[in-house]
Amino acid sequence: MFYDQILEASNYIQSKVNRKPVIAIVLGSGLGAIVDSLENKEEISYASIPYFPCSNIEGHKDQLVFGNLKGKEIVCMQGRFHYYEGFTMRQLSFPIYVLRQLGVQDLIVTNACGGINESFQPGDLMIIEDYINLLGDNPLIGDNDERLGPRFPDMSQPYNLECIALAKEVAKQLSIPYQTGVYALFNGPCYETAAEIKAYKVLGADAVGMSTVPETIVANYLGMRVLGIACITNMATGISKVKHSHEKVVEVANQSSQQLCQWIQSMIENWK
Numbered sequence: 474m475f476y477d478q479i480l481e482a483s484n485y486i487q488s489k490v491n492r493k494p495v496i497a498i499v500l501g502s503g504l505g506a507i508v509d510s511l512e513n514k515e516e517i518s519y520a521s522i523p524y525f526p527c528s529n530i531e532g533h534k535d536q537l538v539f540g541n542l543k544g545k546e547i548v549c550m551q552g553r554f555h556y557y558e559g560f561t562m563r564q565l566s567f568p569i570y571v572l573r574q575l576g577v578q579d580l581i582v583t584n585a586c587g588g589i590n591e592s593f594q595p596g597d598l599m600i601i602e603d604y605i606n607l608l609g610d611n612p613l614i615g616d617n618d619e620r621l622g623p624r625f626p627d628m629s630q631p632y633n634l635e636c637i638a639l640a641k642e643v644a645k646q647l648s649i650p651y652q653t654g655v656y657a658l659f660n661g662p663c664y665e666t667a668a669e670i671k672a673y674k675v676l677g678a679d680a681v682g683m684s685t686v687p688e689t690i691v692a693n694y695l696g697m698r699v700l701g702i703a704c705i706t707n708m709a710t711g712i713s714k715v716k717h718s719h720e721k722v723v724e725v726a727n728q729s730s731q732q733l734c735q736w737i738q739s740m741i742e743n744w745k
Contacts, residue, residue, distance in 0.1 A: 475563070476618050478524045482567075483574035485523055490515045492539040494548040496741060497569075497577045499688055501584035501704070505551050506730040507737055511540025519552065522571075526554045526564050543742035548572065555683050557662035562612035566691040570621065573695045579636070579744070580692045581737065582701045585726040586682030587665070587709035587717075589674050590654055595708065595725050598733055599652040600640055601632050601701030604686045605678055606658050612687045613694055622694040631689050636700035643739045649732060654679025656703055658686040667711030681709055702736075704729045 492515065498507060508514070519525045519535045527535050535552040550572075554565035569580070588597070617624045644651050657678035659665055665673075665681060673681055680703055692699045706725040707713055 476620060479567075479570045479574050481523045482525060482571045485521075486517060486537070486571070486575060489517055490539050492546060492548070493576050494539060494546045494572075495577060496545055496547045496579045496581065496744065497550065497572045498547060498581045498737065499550045499553050499583060499685075501553065501684065501726065505534060506727075507734045508538050508540075508549050508551055510734060510738055511538060511542055511547070511549070514538055514540040524567060525571075526560050526567065528552055528554050528558060543738055545741050545744060547741065548575070548577065553684055553688070555662075556608060556610070556660050556687070557683060562608075562610050562687050563615065566612040566687040569688050569691040570695065573692075573697060577697065579698045580688065580700070582685050582688050582699060583733065584682050584685045584701075584703050585706045585722050586656065586680045586703045587707050587713075588680055588705040589657070589670055589709050589712070590652070590679040591708075591712060593652055593679070593705050593708070595705055596729050597652050597705040598649070598729060598736070599654050599656075599680055599703045599705060600637055601656045601685070601703055602637065602653050603655045604631060604658060604689060605655060605673070605676055606686050606690075607673070608658055608660050608686075612691050622696065626694040628690070628693060631693055631699060632701050633698040636698055639740055639743060640700060640702070640736070643743060644736060647735060647739060649736050652679070652705070656685060656701065657681045659683055664717040665710050670709045670711045680705060700740075702733065704733065
């Protein structure tokens with residue numbers, strides 16, 4: 474049944490747009506400016522796609538945007554879904570299955586998150602090298618369909634080393650400063666406590682957020698290469714001297730969006 478839902482959703486999209494994207498970009502809160510760079514754009518609202526969830530989070534527009542960028546055919550998810558909205562892990566990662574069915578081979582995931590590493594500061598961009606899943610849940614739990622992927626997928630390289638190398642090379646060419654680190658997935662929707670942040674730091678986390686990991690797991694399961702870039706929009710609880718607000722998160726993400734957009738455009742131009 475799940476496989477049939479994937480086919481129905483992908484067939485609907487193909488009936489509306491005749492596109493063959495090879496790269497997909499998931500845009501986090503306030504990081505939607507990359508869409509402005511696309512040529513020959515076509516948009517499909519999530520609400521019109523069978524079985525697609527819809528979000529109501531500020532900074533997310535809830536639409537697929539197809540277009541050309543630096544000679545590559547890409548699709549952007551302008552808006553993503555979160556565990557704290559009440560979706561199951563399978564529901565919120567459903568779009569990744571559909572994108573793979575459409576022919577997408579590589580996935581770039583972005584997010585807005587909190588910094589745990591005290592050498593970071595708001596506005597920094599961090600290449601995600603690994604993740605820690607703190608949810609106690611996984612989008613692959615349940616019956617496995619071998620048409621999609623293996624029962625026990627490898628996660629030794631959740632973020633592809635070739636893609637990371639390209640990101641570093643392009644950042645150097647453009648003189649874009651960046652951090653690297655481990656991203657911890659927290660369920661939300663409340664911001665974390667100071668005691669939780671101390672615990673995550675001991676576990677090896679450099680940043681904490683409420684998204685990205687489910688998409689990463691499913692993309693790896695489906696045989697896709699994944700690159701993750703996080704925007705540090707605030708320092709985490711106990712490190713930050715001020716209280717958190719989603720409005721401030723979106724504001725800082727918007728400020729970093731132009732540089733992230735430039736970085737991604739150049740990466741896609743050199744993508745192999």
